[in-house]
Amino acid sequence: MTTTAERQMELTLPMVPDIEIAAARAVGNLAREMGMSSEHVDEMMHAVIEACINAREHSGCADNRIYLRFLGTSQDDGSRIDIWVTDHGRGFDPEEARSRRTAPGTPHKRGRGLQLIELHMDEVDISTTLNGGTTIHMVKYEKKS
Amino acid sequence: MTEELKVAVERKPRGAVLYTKGYINNVGGEEIANRAYELMDDGVRTLLLNLRETKIVNSIGISILIEIIEKMMDKGGKIAFCCLTPVIHKTFQIMGLANYASIFDNEEAASKELGL
Numbered sequence: 001m002t003t004t005a006e007r008q009m010e011l012t013l014p015m016v017p018d019i020e021i022a023a024a025r026a027v028g029n030l031a032r033e034m035g036m037s038s039e040h041v042d043e044m045m046h047a048v049i050e051a052c053i054n055a056r057e058h059s060g061c062a063d064n065r066i067y068l069r070f071l072g073t074s075q076d077d078g079s080r081i082d083i084w085v086t087d088h089g090r091g092f093d094p095e096e097a098r099s100r101r102t103a104p105g106t107p108h109k110r111g112r113g114l115q116l117i118e119l120h121m122d123e124v125d126i127s128t129t130l131n132g133g134t135t136i137h138m139v140k141y142e143k144k145s
Numbered sequence: 146m147t148e149e150l151k152v153a154v155e156r157k158p159r160g161a162v163l164y165t166k167g168y169i170n171n172v173g174g175e176e177i178a179n180r181a182y183e184l185m186d187d188g189v190r191t192l193l194l195n196l197r198e199t200k201i202v203n204s205i206g207i208s209i210l211i212e213i214i215e216k217m218m219d220k221g222g223k224i225a226f227c228c229l230t231p232v233i234h235k236t237f238q239i240m241g242l243a244n245y246a247s248i249f250d251n252e253e254a255a256s257k258e259l260g261l
Binding site: 050 | 207
């Protein structure tokens with residue numbers, strides 16, 4: 001399989017209200033340049049928004065920054081976008097967060113951000129350590145039709 | 146950076162339609178709630194939210210929409226949504242809104258079903 005790195009972008013954003021929109025627009029633009037479908041673009045934008053909100057609301061980081069990296073690559077059978085959203089905050093226990101979930105479709109007022117990320121993206125990996133920060137790595141694939 | 150949500154209200158003979166434009170986050174959700182609660186206080190018991198010009202809703206905004214639905218249900222009324230993007234529709238299903246509020250493809254179908 002031939003893989004070609006085509007697009008890469010790194011952003012450092014302040015944790016201010018609505019900054020997640022800037023991050024979502026950036027990944028949306030990259031995804032459109034990669035020829036991804038509008039539905040996949042929307043799903044990635046929603047996932048990035050939830051990841052940024054989690055970082056802003058729960059990380060408790062001292063530097064008040066969110067670090068984002070987007071990497072778009074083309075493969076013979078389609079393309080993929082890798083997204084990393086990093087904070088330097090207190091970290092969390094992903095399994096504990098997942099254990100607090102209710103079943104999809106059950107009305108629940110808060111705490112669905114991680115669940116939405118996992119349902120909108122094809123792959124999600126969380127690296128987090130106590131007081132060592134958190135990185136959410138997400139992948140979206142677009143197969144050639 | 147701010148993303149202000151705009152909300153317009155159209156009163157109908159048997160209810161009202163709220164039109165949203167922009168990002169539904171915590172602030173946008175509160176704006177919708179304020180308008181919805183004003184209508185409920187005014188006796189409106191059937192409310193349609195037309196999200197035709199909203200492309201992004203975050204989980205906090207959705208939590209506020211759930212509160213609005215619960216409040217309307219407490220009053221014996223009903224809330225419905227129309228003109229959702231596929232991703233917002235999917236998100237509403239995950240978050241449980243679809244269990245308590247009907248979702249329609251377009252305003253015409255919603256108005257007919259709701260009797261607006």
